[in-house]
Amino acid sequence: MPGFLIKGTLVDSASSKAIEFATISILDDRQQVVALTYSDENGVFKSTDIQTGSYFINLSFVGYRQKRLAFKITSTAPYDFGTVRLVPDVTQLDAVTVTGTRQLVEQQPGMLIYNAEKDISNSGGTAADVLRKAPILNVDAAGNVTMRGNSNLRILINGKYSGQMARNAADALNMMPAGSIKSVEVITSPSARYDAEGAAGVINIITKKGSQSTSGTIEVVGGNLEQAINPRIALNRDRWNVSSTLHLHRFRNKELSSVDRTTFENGVETGKVRQEIVRDNAKPHSSGDLQIEYLPDSANVFNFSVNGWLGNWPQNSEQRNSRLTPDGQVADQFFQSVKTKAPNKGIDLNLGYTKKFRKPGEELYLMAQHNRSIDNYDYNAFQRDDEQFLIYREINNNNTHNREWTFQGDYILPLTPSGKHALESGMKAILRNVGSQYEVQASEDGSPNEVTIVPSRTDRFDYRQDVLAAYSQLKFKWNNGWALHAGARVEGTFLEGTQRDAGVHFTSDFWNFVPSATIFKKLNANNNLTLSYTKRISRPSIWDLNPNRDSQDPKNIVVGNPSLKPEELNQMEFTYALQMNSDLFLNFSAFGRKTNNSIESIVTMDSQGVATTTKQNLASNAQYGINVSTSFSPLPDWKINSNANIRHARFKSGALGIDNQGAAWGININTSWKLPKHFSVQAYGDYDARSIELQGFEGAWFYYSFSAKKELPARKLTLTLTTVSPFGAYRPQKEVISSPEFHSVMRNQYLLRSVKLSLNWEFGGLFKQGSGRKITNDDLKNAKQGG
DSSP, rough: OOOOOEEEEEEEEETTOOOOOOOEEEEEETSSSSEEOOOOOOSSSEHHHHHEEEEEEEEEEBBBOOOOEEEEESSOOOOOEEEEEEEEETTTTSSOOOOOOOHHHHHHHEEEEGGGGGGGTTTTTTTHHHHSSSSEEEETTTTTTTEBOOOOOOEEEBBOOOOHHOOOHHHHHTTBBBBGGEEEEEEESSSSSSOSBBBSEEEEEEEEEESOOOOOOOEEEEEEEEEEEEEEEEEEEEEEEEEEEEEEEEEEEEHHHHHHHHEEETTEEEEEEEEEEEEEEEEEEEEEEEEEEEEEEEEEEEEEEEEEEEEEEEOOEEEEEEEEOOSSSSSEEEEEEEEEOOOEEEEEEEEEEEOOOOOTTTEEEEHHHHHHEEEEEEEEEEEETTTTOEEEEEEEEEEEEEEEEEEEEEEEOOOOSSSSEEEEEEEEEEEEEEEEEEEEEEEETTEEEEEEOOGOOOEEEEEEEEEEEEEEEEEEEEEEEEEEEEEEEEEEEEEEETTTTEEEOOOEEEEEEEEEEEEEESSSEEEEEEEEEEEEEOOOOHHHOOOEEEEOOTTEEOOOOOOOOOOOEEEEEEEEEEEOOOOOEEEEEEEEEEEEEEEEEEEEEOOOOEEEEEEEEEEEEEHHHHEEEEEEETTTEEEEEEEEEEEEEEEEETTTTEEEEEEEEEEEEEEEEETTTTTTEEEEEEOOOOEEETTEEEEEEEEEEEEEEEEEGTTEEEEEEEEEEEEOOOEEEEEEEEEEEEEEEEEEEOOOOOOEEEEEEEEEOOOOOOOOOOOOOSSSSSOOOOO
């Protein structure tokens, strides 16, 4: 028997404004809930989970009187309630501000959704702070994001590729204010529609959009480690929708590091290296975007957006370096002072068109994007002896530019009148050109004040990467609660690289077939099961390939590898989700994944104790584990959400003779309490146990914060006070790397103790998310860790 579409629009009876996040329950004649849904940002609600018969629909929202309507399904035609008006509850004695009650974490097939705007501790923070609280994700002190222990993931903004994220996700997340984020989609099993890149999965950050004729906010943040100004404004005029965001941000980053490294030859100790490093840098930056949407009629949508960024990300350091003999005598000692300049700027331009046909659900999307950026990293290093006399100087200027074009088309064809079965297909082309010109100057023995060009370390590296892709996927949904999404993607990659002065030229062409499938079973209105399989690939980025030798830390050198090949990953995932109307959410997922030809950082050591790090395709890794995410309310005004994970990882490399395995686990808890007179308090804590890597492990990590918020509804003002790590200035984390030739322990300490006060003034109404489809270039492995 076919299903039936129940739909309608929920509005305020007095103002006719849409009511967002209202709860809509459908009950049978025994008063049992048979379907549950919510109204969206336009007040629209839909359900296809009922059959012929007699029902009641119950509509409820905080601050409004409940409404119950009886209805019958007797035909195959959709049942449209039209516009349903809810009456405000006027019996309340005090004026109240009505806010949505959407749960903090929600589940959909293949993804978890974190509704960041409901979390008060995000006020005044950045996108990195938001992702710390999202399910399954982990964010370290530097802002590097991992999903289930894997950093190879794609971060999209409103479903589109971001040049900022491609350059350095950690920096880009610090350039995005938390207040502009509506929700975060954590996509663990991407479908064929997504680019094959991003082995761990995809993160899609959804930003807010104005819903009134004129709306906006101004946020000012002041603190001991960061300061920011974040204005946002949106205008709606007839068929036009215009919104703009500006972010001005400065933060201080201070780290203390110590390195103890022992070298061996044939199992016999040959010496030691000790380092003490201090990094203390201010990093000013800004970003802004403008989005314009034009709807000439209900069937056509045009959209244009531009996003630009500008910043400086220095990594100045002061070092003390010592080399000791096996018996502990100092063989060599010097001090290294490094001054860096790391300016970058870029722009993303997007143009899109959406065509909706007469057949419900039939849609065509056409999109184009152009990205252009300049990313320079220059350092000037001075070495001095114990008496502070200059003994060596090195200058490395590296100028990098990136230019790319992207063209994409998607078409959705409903296979049935109800639109529950559909075929989606698309094509995409990415044309990318990257160039890096680097020049190294160094002093010679006896003349430390004079520097000359080092020809062997000076060159120009040009890299071209073109990707052609096509995909198709089928989506089926049946009345018995079963659904199936299955598809495949084919991607052709065409690479060409040149080192001008070295006379090195290489080309590489390869094709990848990337299948994916998700089976979904809705057990009842509150319980569902999901089983999914996906295959992913990871192409090396310019930062992995660039042969420029970075030796600003003379004992820890980093160099790219132009010979890197892509890696492939296969993943299975099983998920159980429970979502109750009583604010209870539970998501349990078990997963397993295997990565072949894995791109891993390999550390080698010379006889002087100098470590050189480069990426190699010399390993495979397998991981399996479980994740549990939950959200519940022990009391009406007390909410708790938590994420826990445990996994087992095994790294193997026959070429290096490595078989390293072990368990890792982590847990975070986020709790908030609404107090009288518009006060709220919140506490957050995150602990991650040590995790295995190819040549060692990364130590445990602990992060915590407290927040208090005061709302002044009459003036539309919100004050939020947040403190991070108030009981300890520095948070430690250890990294251990070893091989038969060396054993190295790095102890890092990150300055986290901070306090900040944010003032947020809102005018013109609330925000809602945009709905347009955008370019999603999620096709590069982002491995740049600064510089």
